[in-house]
Amino acid sequence: MSRSLQFFTPSRAPYFTLHKLPSTSYTRFPVINFPSKKHHITITKSLSSDLDAASSQVLDSGNGQTGVSGVLSADNVVAVQSHAPSESGAAAGIEVDAVTEAELKENGFRSTRRTKLICTIGPATCGFEQLEALAVGGMNVARINMCHGTREWHQMVIERVRRLNEEKGFAVAIMMDTEGSEIHMGDLGGAASVKAEDGEIWTFSVRAFGTPRPERTINVNYDGFAEDVKVGDELLVDGGMVRFEVIEKIGPDVKCRCTDPGLLLPRANLTFWRDGSLVRERNAMLPTISSKDWLDIDFGIAEGVDFIAISFVKSAEVIKHLKSYIAARSRGSDIAVIAKIESIDSLKNLEEIIQASDGAMVARGDLGAQIPLEQVPSAQQKIVQLCRQLNKPVIVASQLLESMIEYPTPTRAEVADVSEAVRQRADALMLSGESAMGQYPDKALAVLRSVSVRIEKWWREEKRHEAMVLPDVGTSFADSISEEICNSAAKMANNLEVDALFVYTKTGHMASLLSRCRPDCPIFAFTTTTSVRRRLNLQWGLIPFRLGFSDDMESNLNKTFSLLKARGMIKSGDLVIAVSDMLQSIQVMNVP
Ligand SMILES: Nc1ncnc2c1ncn2[C@@H]1O[C@H](COP(=O)(O)OP(=O)(O)O)[C@@H](O)[C@H]1O
Ligand SMILES: C=C(OP(=O)(O)O)C(=O)O
Numbered sequence: 001m002s003r004s005l006q007f008f009t010p011s012r013a014p015y016f017t018l019h020k021l022p023s024t025s026y027t028r029f030p031v032i033n034f035p036s037k038k039h040h041i042t043i044t045k046s047l048s049s050d051l052d053a054a055s056s057q058v059l060d061s062g063n064g065q066t067g068v069s070g071v072l073s074a075d076n077v078v079a080v081q082s083h084a085p086s087e088s089g090a091a092a093g094i095e096v097d098a099v100t101e102a103e104l105k106e107n108g109f110r111s112t113r114r115t116k117l118i119c120t121i122g123p124a125t126c127g128f129e130q131l132e133a134l135a136v137g138g139m140n141v142a143r144i145n146m147c148h149g150t151r152e153w154h155q156m157v158i159e160r161v162r163r164l165n166e167e168k169g170f171a172v173a174i175m176m177d178t179e180g181s182e183i184h185m186g187d188l189g190g191a192a193s194v195k196a197e198d199g200e201i202w203t204f205s206v207r208a209f210g211t212p213r214p215e216r217t218i219n220v221n222y223d224g225f226a227e228d229v230k231v232g233d234e235l236l237v238d239g240g241m242v243r244f245e246v247i248e249k250i251g252p253d254v255k256c257r258c259t260d261p262g263l264l265l266p267r268a269n270l271t272f273w274r275d276g277s278l279v280r281e282r283n284a285m286l287p288t289i290s291s292k293d294w295l296d297i298d299f300g301i302a303e304g305v306d307f308i309a310i311s312f313v314k315s316a317e318v319i320k321h322l323k324s325y326i327a328a329r330s331r332g333s334d335i336a337v338i339a340k341i342e343s344i345d346s347l348k349n350l351e352e353i354i355q356a357s358d359g360a361m362v363a364r365g366d367l368g369a370q371i372p373l374e375q376v377p378s379a380q381q382k383i384v385q386l387c388r389q390l391n392k393p394v395i396v397a398s399q400l401l402e403s404m405i406e407y408p409t410p411t412r413a414e415v416a417d418v419s420e421a422v423r424q425r426a427d428a429l430m431l432s433g434e435s436a437m438g439q440y441p442d443k444a445l446a447v448l449r450s451v452s453v454r455i456e457k458w459w460r461e462e463k464r465h466e467a468m469v470l471p472d473v474g475t476s477f478a479d480s481i482s483e484e485i486c487n488s489a490a491k492m493a494n495n496l497e498v499d500a501l502f503v504y505t506k507t508g509h510m511a512s513l514l515s516r517c518r519p520d521c522p523i524f525a526f527t528t529t530t531s532v533r534r535r536l537n538l539q540w541g542l543i544p545f546r547l548g549f550s551d552d553m554e555s556n557l558n559k560t561f562s563l564l565k566a567r568g569m570i571k572s573g574d575l576v577i578a579v580s581d582m583l584q585s586i587q588v589m590n591v592p
């Protein structure tokens with residue numbers, strides 16, 4: 001049976017049917033360019049399970065090029081409507097991305113996804129069409145890991161994401177993630193991987209080996225390696241994917257016997273353990289931000305990335321230092337600094353690090369190599385909770401869907417792990433290898449999306465509002481008023497079961513205070529600048545719009561209502577609560 005979809009031309013408007021997919025349980029269909037420039041299409045009916053409904057997406061580029069992509073299951077029938085395109089975002093005076101707009105129209109306010117999604121971009125996803133497919137699939141933030149790839153490659157990816165935003169109306173933010181001073185292996189002379197077998201003797205050395213690389217030799221990036229290790233130490237590759245025991249040291253060369261065989265991957269992380277704990281010798285003194293990282297940071301500032309994630313943060317000082325460095329150089333274009341919690345020191349100084357940062361990442365990959373694995377889940381819970389209390393966005397990262405690097409469906413355990421992160425109400429989930437170099441990046445993203453929507457819905461239906469105590473975060477009286485307004489507005493929104501919260505915010509602060517309350521309804525965040533709008537894309541439940549507004553709330557509201565009504569995103573009678581950081585009040589009203 002053919003795997004392609006039945007697709008009808010727009011001349012047969014207004015309804016088309018995408019019929020029955022083959023017997024396989026899931027079929028992904030790629031972005032299909034709609035043949036006409038005069039129409040765009042909306043999926044108007046989906047007779048499918050939750051998972052599929054959540055996964056059906058419509059793309060209207062706003063400049064004529066239109067397509068659909070998503071995941072459909074067997075026997076899934078969707079009706080597709082074709083109609084003339086509306087005004088493009090900028091022309092209509094309000095900017096919101098095409099995917100959100102379609103989601104709002106299709107599913108209504110209540111079922112929009114609240115959990116944000118980050119994709120690491122790599123060889124599997126750096127093409128323009130591949131990036132576009134991720135954006136259509138719900139990617140809110142694109143991450144580039146400075147451990148990998150060249151300057152030219154990073155620049156190309158940033159340029160493509162920016163172009164995608166401009167041409168197709170997305171607001172995908174860019175996160176740059178520093179390499180940090182971790183100890184890792186070299187590039188393996190171009191090989192994709194090398195197998196280390198049980199009992200083999202391998203040489204790890206800071207010496208650069210010639211090409212072809214001599215057999216069973218590994219180059220290490222850290223000069224002090226041979227001095228730091230001792231005979232008898234255990235050497236863990238990628239937190240234990242492969243293990244060696246140090247048997248001899250000869251000058252810069254460290255001879256090791258493989259005790260747990262496996263695949264060695266280029267630039268894999270190395271840690272060494274002695275008597276059951278992580279060895280922290282001279283390597284613990286390496287700077288959090290290396291000289292290479294500073295060059296990368298300068299590059300990130302010049303490119304105007306939205307977030308810089310700092311690897312292996314040990315203390316709040318380094319974050320404060322970086323923030324003032326950025327402030328002095330980026331002239332107003334605020335770049336948010338995300339602290340990656342992935343070391344023993346970062347756990348020790350957790351509260352002050354999070355306090356100093358603009359957000360945090362639970363970087364479970366390296367964290368799991370630095371603390372016993374069974375301690376990672378409780379660390380995650382603690383970090384997520386603390387970030388919420390301190391009103392900082394938090395990302396749960398690494399191995400969420402690791403098996404999908406190779407397989408088209410996740411393991412049940414992976415789905416449970418994703419569910420747990422959503423249930424903890426983390427702001428964002430992140431894909432690493434799954435999207436950077438996996439075989440099924442779009443499917444992995446679709447799984448994150450459908451699991452998020454399903455768990456969020458379940459949470460609302462069961463009315464499982466956790467009674468988290470939200471301590472005061474405001475430092476001034478004005479801040480305290482804003483905070484009280486947001487707490488009360490969110491509570492009212494839940495009690496009155498309103499359709500949406502509206503927040504008018506210049507800096508994004510009021511929007512984050514509302515997001516922190518994790519209300520039942522979505523939060524429409526109106527902001528005047530494109531950069532704040534992109535930054536808000538990381539935070540739970542916020543639907544960021546760019547809109548010019550004044551100090552007069554009455555006219556702001558009227559303008560918003562008419563713009564959103566014209567786009568079919570709200571309708572007369574919808575109940576809305578509005579707050580703003582210009583006028584400290586809460587307004588409850590029906591859309592006229
Ligand atoms: N820019 C890139 N170029 C090539 N490969 C990449 C790139 N980014 C990521 N990858 C691949 O994806 C894997 C997972 O990404 P990530 O988790 O960010 O890195 P790491 O495994 O180094 O912590 C990497 O190990 C690498 O194989
Ligand atoms: C996200 C992480 O950092 P990186 O991928 O840069 O090692 C991690 O260690 O989990």
Ligand SMILES: [K+]
Pocket residue numbers: 145146147177178179180311
């Ligand atoms: K990194």
Ligand SMILES: [Mg+2]
Pocket residue numbers: 311342363365366
């Ligand atoms: Mg890491």
